[in-house]
Amino acid sequence: MFKLVLSGLVAALLVTMLFAGTVAAHSIEDVEAMVAELAESEYYSPELCMRYLEYKQQRVEVISYTVVKGDTLIGISERFGVSLATISESNKIENPNLIRVGQQLHFPEVSGLLYTVVQGDELTALADKYEVEYEAIWFANSLDSEELVPGTRLVIPGAKLPDPLLRARSVSRGGSHVNCGFIWPLLGKLSSTYGMRRGSFHWGIDIIGRVGAPIYAVAGGVVTSAGWAGTYGYMVALEHKSGISTLYAHATRLNVTIGDRVSQGDVIAYVGSTGHSTGPHLHFEVKVNGRYVNPLSRLP
Ligand SMILES: [Zn+2]
Structure with missing residues (x-):
């Protein structure tokens, strides 16, 4: 009901502005002054005017950002103080680890969703859907x-949004991709891929992360190794179903011990730069029946 009255109030304010001959942007003080004037009329109660002020102050702006070299989705979300899901869902990004330079991102300045209205949408239904x-x-x-x-x-x-890590699990990049049902162990920029690197073979992928960022079990399994492992630094190895095993190296701290059972998404360790490492990152390996495979072929 008050929405209809509010529309009237907005219209009245516009009229006031026109009469004052000022249609340019108004500061909060201007609006306050106008509201004070309006408050004297019998039609608009002071309560309603307060609500109007509240209404003006609760507006949420949309941020537009262009991805530059070196950006990660998690870095952007931290810089703007919004959740990772806010950016990935608002831009329909299926894999939060894959963004490209020049890509335009639009998202609200607070955590939530930037939603594009489709035919048949109703406010009440949207409010229910996103809780x-x-x-x-x-x-x-x-x-x-x-x-x-x-x-x-x-x-x-x-808006209540799905966890981007779990969402990443449900999408496939097609091609030779083998869906193991993995989730990403860490979201961040890849600094090294699987293959030849500076004259030797790199048996895993490197994902850059903040020291102390959680490292997640990519799938459920049993901890077969957890501790100091020379050049790997602090390392965790997991055994999963169907002869698949995964390894997580250079951690600052471990969260599991040998023999522990873990579920997918459990925090098993925290990013560090221990062992032979030039900066905080996760070195991640996947083996199938004891043979190394390219982790990117197994990740969502
Ligand atoms: Zn590595």
């Missing part, structure tokens, strides 16, 4: 009508 208050969407987008126009972008602050 947020109807009013949160209303205020964040400075709406003045319940009618949603297909193609419009809507900020849904606080």
